[in-house]
Amino acid sequence: MIVFDLRCSQAHVFEAWFGSSAAYQEQRERGLLSCPFCGDGDVVKAVMAPNVAAKGNTRPAASAMTDAPPDPATIKAAMRAMAAAQAKALAGSEWVGTAFPERARAMHAGELPAGPIHGQTSLAEAKSLIDEGVAVAPLPFPVLPPETIN
Secondary structure, three states: OEEEEEEEOOOOEEEEEEOOHHHHHHHHHOOOOOOOOOOOOOEEEOOOOOOOOOOOOOOOOHHHHOOOOOOHHHHHHHHHHHHHHHHHHHHOOEEEEOOHHHHHHHHHOOOOOOOOEEEOOOHHHHHHHHHOOOOOOOOOOOOOOHHHOO
16 A cells, blocks of 8 residues: 545645555546545645655654554544444435536525435536535445445
């Protein structure tokens, strides 16, 4: 695994992990990268400080040892907790599929009763909703349409 600092065109900097430099490049070319803060799809590598290992015959300072990344079990537990939180949030939400932008706009305009919905839309359409003042947010994990679940 390799970690990169990434930056969107709105100057948000965030960290992302990839299997390789080639995996990063492939995901970027396919438009699969987006800023977790604003959803911007114009994401590039940011300048980052290199992590240079100490000489083999020296011991790292105690403070450096506390900066170790979390173990895989901790990461898995955090991901399970996030998935459970998303499932709980969606339990009272209505799946509206590709009609999401139209339904969200209608609720925002007062043409439909307000209520929690989730569905699918493009990044450009999501940005347009945000620009119009419609409160939307991306979900951290993909959601399968109910009709595809057996």
